[in-house]
Amino acid sequence: MRIRIFDTTLRDGEQTPGISLSPDQKLTIAKKLDALGVDAIEAGFPVISEGEFKAVKMITSEGLSCDVCGLARANKKDIDAAADAGLNYIHAFIATSDIHLKYKLKLTRDQALEKAIEAVEYGKSRGLQVEFSAEDATRTDRDFLKKVFGEVAKAGADRIDIPDTVGYATPEYIAEITKDAIDATHLPVSLHCHNDFGLAVANALSGIRAGAQCAHVTINGIGERAGNASLEEFAMALQCLQWDQKYETGIKSELIYETSRFISKLVGVQVQPNKAIVGDNAFGHESGIHTHGVLSNPLTYEPISPELVGRKRWLQVGKHAGIHGMNAMLEEYGITPTEEQSKQILGQVKVLGDLGKQVTDVELLSIASEVLGEAGIKRIVHLTGFSVSTGIGTMPYAFVKLNIDGEDFIGTDYGVGPVDAALNAIQKITGKISEIKIKDYGLASISGGSTALCEVTVRIEDAGRNKVSAKAIGEDIVTTSVQAVIDGINRIMLKKILKEKLAKN
Numbered sequence: 001m002r003i004r005i006f007d008t009t010l011r012d013g014e015q016t017p018g019i020s021l022s023p024d025q026k027l028t029i030a031k032k033l034d035a036l037g038v039d040a041i042e043a044g045f046p047v048i049s050e051g052e053f054k055a056v057k058m059i060t061s062e063g064l065s066c067d068v069c070g071l072a073r074a075n076k077k078d079i080d081a082a083a084d085a086g087l088n089y090i091h092a093f094i095a096t097s098d099i100h101l102k103y104k105l106k107l108t109r110d111q112a113l114e115k116a117i118e119a120v121e122y123g124k125s126r127g128l129q130v131e132f133s134a135e136d137a138t139r140t141d142r143d144f145l146k147k148v149f150g151e152v153a154k155a156g157a158d159r160i161d162i163p164d165t166v167g168y169a170t171p172e173y174i175a176e177i178t179k180d181a182i183d184a185t186h187l188p189v190s191l192h193c194h195n196d197f198g199l200a201v202a203n204a205l206s207g208i209r210a211g212a213q214c215a216h217v218t219i220n221g222i223g224e225r226a227g228n229a230s231l232e233e234f235a236m237a238l239q240c241l242q243w244d245q246k247y248e249t250g251i252k253s254e255l256i257y258e259t260s261r262f263i264s265k266l267v268g269v270q271v272q273p274n275k276a277i278v279g280d281n282a283f284g285h286e287s288g289i290h291t292h293g294v295l296s297n298p299l300t301y302e303p304i305s306p307e308l309v310g311r312k313r314w315l316q317v318g319k320h321a322g323i324h325g326m327n328a329m330l331e332e333y334g335i336t337p338t339e340e341q342s343k344q345i346l347g348q349v350k351v352l353g354d355l356g357k358q359v360t361d362v363e364l365l366s367i368a369s370e371v372l373g374e375a376g377i378k379r380i381v382h383l384t385g386f387s388v389s390t391g392i393g394t395m396p397y398a399f400v401k402l403n404i405d406g407e408d409f410i411g412t413d414y415g416v417g418p419v420d421a422a423l424n425a426i427q428k429i430t431g432k433i434s435e436i437k438i439k440d441y442g443l444a445s446i447s448g449g450s451t452a453l454c455e456v457t458v459r460i461e462d463a464g465r466n467k468v469s470a471k472a473i474g475e476d477i478v479t480t481s482v483q484a485v486i487d488g489i490n491r492i493m494l495k496k497i498l499k500e501k502l503a504k505n
């Protein structure tokens with residue numbers, strides 16, 4: 001069965017406290033959502049501001065493949081603003097629960113019903129497709145809700161939506177009122193579930209199981225308060241869980257992670273690390289038992305392959321680590337310790353873990369190089385020459401000579417300072433070999449005075465989204481920065497070569 005994905009990141013998602021988007025930002029997100037394969041986007045609430053109106057107009061003019069919808073209260077002004085913004089599809093709503101009628105709208109049930117009918121009729125008279133929502137449906141008297149849905153269907157509504165406005169419903173109750181809505185209208189029904197009790201996705205799925213055809217969702221589950229049902233969880237649950245029938249969506253699952261990160265950055269709301277599908281830890285393994293299992297067959301501790309949603313698995317060592325996982329991580333960098341050396345490295349990892357320290361790949365590799373000595377660490381990138389010049393009235397300039405896998409390369413470049421010039425020169429060389437980018441650069445001073453030691457940490461990424469970190473400590477900021485970057489490049493290249501070797505075997 002084909003399930004429709006109605007994305008409301010640009011409307012309910014933007015109602016997340018702290019989020020406010022410019023028209024250009026909204027258009028950029030709309031294009032991303034369209035590329036992801038959503039069936040409809042709720043572009044905004046045109047009547048609320050000039051900028052919102054402009055954003056919706058820009059989105060409706062863009063010629064996207066998906067349907068574009070806009071929110072309107074059950075009144076002529078809102079519906080006119082939506083139509084004037086170029087929309088031919090509106091999401092019209094009015095609250096129907098007694099608590100909203102009494103304290104917010106100050107209307108009787110009959111008055112609210114009348115407004116709902118009038119809004120649908122007016123929307124239709126303006127040639128719009130109308131999806132009708134009974135706000136706070138799940139706290140609305142069940143018979144009254146059925147009556148409202150039946151009457152708006154008679155008035156010409158094209159679709160019915162059931163909002164669980166304060167996330168108050170149980171999956172069982174959502175199933176019951178979904179069936180009521182279908183019986184009363186014979187129209188396509190959507191669910192709009194909020195996550196106040198962490199049940200948004202479960203509730204949306206329950207509605208689908210009861211016969212609904214669509215769910216309103218947002219990227220990363222952003223939205224009012226605890227948010228809305230998250231697109232990535234809903235779509236992947238439909239696609240991957242064991243149902244008694246096959247569900248399909250138009251979502252290009254391999255774009256999920258990239259879209260999630262893009263939107264998280266743009267709206268400034270971080271994704272919690274343990275969030276399903278898109279959280280940092282969703283495909284990460286630390287404990288010895290789990291990494292051992294995953295290394296012999298990833299399905300032991302992963303319900304789906306990370307690549308399905310555009311991600312990569314990662315392993316980390318810590319106090320729960322086992323020898324297999326740790327050796328697998330070291331192997332990624334071409335390091336193969338003996339049994340005795342492995343035990344020593346793992347012992348030191350566990351000491352750090354017991355001290356409450358996180359053991360990143362940087363720490364693991366520095367422990368390994370202590371135990372194995374420099375000779376035990378494979379190097380394919382060697383710094384064979386380096387100089388920088390800087391001063392007043394002259395632009396900082398760097399010369400770098402590298403030997404990569406036996407071949408000599410020379411790079412020169414300018415920069416805003418000597419470190420920048422050196423890193424630019426290095427990237428000029430590595431850019432010729434493979435696309436490597438320095439994503440983060442951190443500098444800390446370890447002790448005081450002009451002879452203080454500095455610590456440089458870098459994060460490097462290649463075109464295949466392999467990421468490594470590297471750290472160097474030294475007296476001179478420029479040389480230490482160059483050393484950290486060269487170490488990082490060495491690691492990422494080793495990782496790549498080993499992966500290619502493994503793929504060939």
Ligand code: KIV
Pocket residue numbers: 012093133135136163164165166192194
């Ligand atoms: O949660 C809600 O009830 C809404 C309405 C506007 C439908 O977002």
Ligand code: ZN
Pocket residue numbers: 012163165192194224
């Ligand atoms: Zn909502």
